Amino acid sequence: MANTDNKFKTVISHAKEYGYVFSSSEIYDGLGAVYDYGPNGVQLKKNIKDYWWKSMLQLHQNIVGLDASILMNPKTWKASGHIDAFNDPLIDNKDSKKRYRADVLVEDYAESRRQKAKKEIKRAKKRFGDDFDEAQFVSTNKRVIRYNQEADEALERLGKYLEAEDLDAVKNLIIELGISCPVSGSKNWADVKQFNLMFATKLGADSASALDLYLRPETAQGIFVNFLNVQNTSRMSIPFGIAQIGKAFRNEIVARQFVFRQREFEQMEMQFFVKPGEELKWFKHWKEIREKWYNTLGFVHEEDYRFKPHDKMPHYANAAEDIEFNYPFGIRELEGIHSRTDYDLKAHEEFSGKKMRVHDAETGENYIPYVIETSVGVDRLFLAIFSKALEEEDLGDGKSRTVLKLPSILAPTKVAVFPLVKRDGLPEIAKEIIEDLQWGFKVLYDDKDAVGRRYRRQDAAGTPFCVTVDYETKDDQSVTIRYRDSMEQKRVKIADLKALIAEELSFKNWATKA
Ligand code: ATP
Numbered sequence: 001m002a003n004t005d006n007k008f009k010t011v012i013s014h015a016k017e018y019g020y021v022f023s024s025s026e027i028y029d030g031l032g033a034v035y036d037y038g039p040n041g042v043q044l045k046k047n048i049k050d051y052w053w054k055s056m057l058q059l060h061q062n063i064v065g066l067d068a069s070i071l072m073n074p075k076t077w078k079a080s081g082h083i084d085a086f087n088d089p090l091i092d093n094k095d096s097k098k099r100y101r102a103d104v105l106v107e108d109y110a111e112s113r114r115q116k117a118k119k120e121i122k123r124a125k126k127r128f129g130d131d132f133d134e135a136q137f138v139s140t141n142k143r144v145i146r147y148n149q150e151a152d153e154a155l156e157r158l159g160k161y162l163e164a165e166d167l168d169a170v171k172n173l174i175i176e177l178g179i180s181c182p183v184s185g186s187k188n189w190a191d192v193k194q195f196n197l198m199f200a201t202k203l204g205a206d207s208a209s210a211l212d213l214y215l216r217p218e219t220a221q222g223i224f225v226n227f228l229n230v231q232n233t234s235r236m237s238i239p240f241g242i243a244q245i246g247k248a249f250r251n252e253i254v255a256r257q258f259v260f261r262q263r264e265f266e267q268m269e270m271q272f273f274v275k276p277g278e279e280l281k282w283f284k285h286w287k288e289i290r291e292k293w294y295n296t297l298g299f300v301h302e303e304d305y306r307f308k309p310h311d312k313m314p315h316y317a318n319a320a321e322d323i324e325f326n327y328p329f330g331i332r333e334l335e336g337i338h339s340r341t342d343y344d345l346k347a348h349e350e351f352s353g354k355k356m357r358v359h360d361a362e363t364g365e366n367y368i369p370y371v372i373e374t375s376v377g378v379d380r381l382f383l384a385i386f387s388k389a390l391e392e393e394d395l396g397d398g399k400s401r402t403v404l405k406l407p408s409i410l411a412p413t414k415v416a417v418f419p420l421v422k423r424d425g426l427p428e429i430a431k432e433i434i435e436d437l438q439w440g441f442k443v444l445y446d447d448k449d450a451v452g453r454r455y456r457r458q459d460a461a462g463t464p465f466c467v468t469v470d471y472e473t474k475d476d477q478s479v480t481i482r483y484r485d486s487m488e489q490k491r492v493k494i495a496d497l498k499a500l501i502a503e504e505l506s507f508k509n510w511a512t513k514a
Contacts, residue, residue, distance in 0.1 A: 008328035011387045012258055014402070018461050020044065020386065021259060033252060033263045035379075040461060043412035043442065045266075045382055049245050051409060052268045052376075055293055055511055056243045063241035063270065064234045068222025070215055070247055077198065077214050079351035080221050080344060085315060087194035089162065089170055090253045096184035101254050102170050102192045105179050106158045110151035111330055117147035159311035167192040197250040199263075215249035220373060222246070223271045224344045227356060231273075238358055238369055239282065241272040245378070257329055259379040266378035273369040275360075276342065282372045283319050283339040290323065290337060290374055296513040297385065297407050299325075304388060305334065316343035323376075325384045334384055335376035342368040385410065389462065404462035405485050409510045413463045414441040415501060418454050420470040422447050430469045433479070433494060440502060459484055465501060 015021040019038035023030035037045055056063050077083045089102040120143050125132050138144055154177060161169040171192045180187045198217050204210040216222065223230075223242045230242050245268045252261050259265075274282045287307065299305050303326070310320040319339035324331045345356040345368045357366040389405045408414065417434050419426035427447060437443045444463075446454050451468055458466050468480045479497065482489045492500060503509065 005329075007387070008258075010392075011328055011383075011390055014390055014404070014460070015041070015258075015386065018404075033256070033261060035259050035262060040412040041382075044386070044406065044410060044462075045378060047410040047412070048381055048385065049266075049268065049378060051507075051510075053243065053245065054507060056241070056270050059511065060241065062236060062239065063243055063272075064230060064236065066223055066226055066230060066242050066244045067246065068219070068226060068244060070249075071203070071213055072216060072221065072225070074211065074213055075351055076221050076225055076348075077217075079347040080224075081315060081347070082198060082214070082217055082221075083196075086198055086217055087196050088253055089167060089192045090195045091171065091174065091192045092190040093181040093184065093186055094188040094190055095186035096181045098181055098183050099253055100181075102167075102174060103158060103162065104254060105174055106154055106170075106177065108330075109177050109179050110154045113147045113151035113154075117144045117151075120144050120147070155311045162312045167194070195251075195253055197252065199249045199251055216247075217250050218248050218375070219244045219246045219267045219269045220271060220375065221344070223269065224348055224356075224371075225352075227273070227345060228354075231358065239272060239274045239278075241270050243268075243270040245269075257327075257332075259383050260327065260329075260332065262379060265380075267375055268378055268381075269373060269375040271340075272372040272374075273358075274372060276367060276370045279339045279341065279370040279372060280319060283337065286372050286374055287321065287337055290335065293511075294323070296511055297410075299384075299388070304384075306331070308333075314338065316340050325380070327383065328387050332380075334380050335374065338373045338375070340371040340373050342370050344371065345369065401456055401459055403459040403484065406462040406464070407510065408464035409505055409507065411462045411464050412442065413444050413458075413461065414505060415443045415465045415467055416454070416458045416463050417443060417445055417467045418451055418469065419447050420451060420468055424471070425474065426469050426471075429473055430467075433467065433469070433497065437498060437501070440498060441505065455482060455487075465504070467497065 018040055020041035022036045022038055024034040024036050025031055053065070057065055090099055091102040091105070092099050120141060121134060121137060124137055124141070125134070154173070157173055158170065161167075161173065168191070171189060174189060175187065178187065199215040201213050201215065202210040203213045223244055227242070230236070231240070245266065247264060248267050249264050252263055254261070272282060272286065291301065291307075294305060295301070305323055305325045308322045308324050310317075310322065314320055317338045318341050321337050322333040323335040323337070325334040348354075349356040349368065355366070357368055359366050385406065386404070391403050391405060393401050393403050395401055415437055417430045417437070419430040430445060430447075434443050434445055446457070448454070455466055462484075464484045466482045466484070468482070470480065473479055473494070477495065478491050478493050480489050481492050481497070481500070
């Protein structure tokens, strides 16, 4: 992307201007890394969640839903390992007094090396034109090899040190790589420390007997502790999945990058329970399903997103990959797909004393299932979709338009209906059309300014279809439908409008897109 900083700023200001995202409690100067979703934002978010929910539950007969509470018995977090190990390694810069995640500093360093390699490739491409053989250049050019090696080595060492919980080695790595504080440029670093990310609170009025609680840092544990309730009541047998959408809370150390990293956010998680030994087959299966799902939204593999194995395997997993998205500020995790083994159910069995097992009719034995998890942040997906959709489109002759090309199935408003002028019965016809369409779709009416300006307003807000009622409508019962992305205009009968729009927004058409 040409100017990524500017693109990101444009995304943030556009999100505010069009009622998508506001800073939380803004009149009191906001609250770090906490955001509110405005009228368009809440609708886009809801549509994203509906699309995911339907894709998971409606299209899989063996996946059921759950809505567990945010507050849980604190033993849950002891069993899951969050009290002891849900930490981020943090490092303070002694001069700027700024605090960073040590792992993120090294990851940013690696990304900067890769960007350097990419620049070399781009330059060479320009120089050699059509004769350029990229694969050969990447494997033979000394500078490109060195940059990529430096990135790989840094990440490999980071993973190794974090795995061994050797925080001194992480600090030394930061010093050795010459990483400086992004704010002050200083290389004067304090020791790396672990910081628990859970928000604590109390249950009960009497401070002496109050119970220490935590706001859940992930929705997954609500699924695990309910595993047997769900299985018994929904008569599911292995393999089957439980899906949940809900809020999670993390006291993030470095909370920047807009809704990407928040202290209060939403997750869409699906835990899929399988026979031990079959988990890697299912891991691959779910990776493929999730890849196809992103493709239905118009995401392009390698250009918009990529799969990336974890540098450090989580303590609960035997396979783990992230889906990383190309955000305006860099390539970052959007979704995690993890083969969680029987780690969680086993721990809950141990801590609760309740059996977390299913019966195998073939062997006659009871066993703890293994779990494949797909976990995506609603807010991160929102940001991915929104930033990919926002374009300043060149229309030639020095003209341009701002357009938010949201997938129409996710767009907050589906249709805007305009009377060409505010008289001669045209507004009445427009309102009649709205009364009919509103039963199927979110529709709005607009009669202010010239029609061209109304189109531009809806382009920028992301509305995929505009319908204009004009004088001919009175004679032939037809209207103009205008498509946001192509700006194509077509004449259609009012009687055909509903079916035409329904076809454009059909879940089946979207979910089966290649
Ligand atoms: P990161 O390494 O970026 O902190 P993570 O690996 O800790 O993320 P997971 O624990 O795998 O994240 O959580 C699953 C998903 O929840 C992530 O892929 C992401 O989409 C979302 N998520 C996690 N933390 C946040 C956050 N602070 N703000 C918004 N979304 C988040």
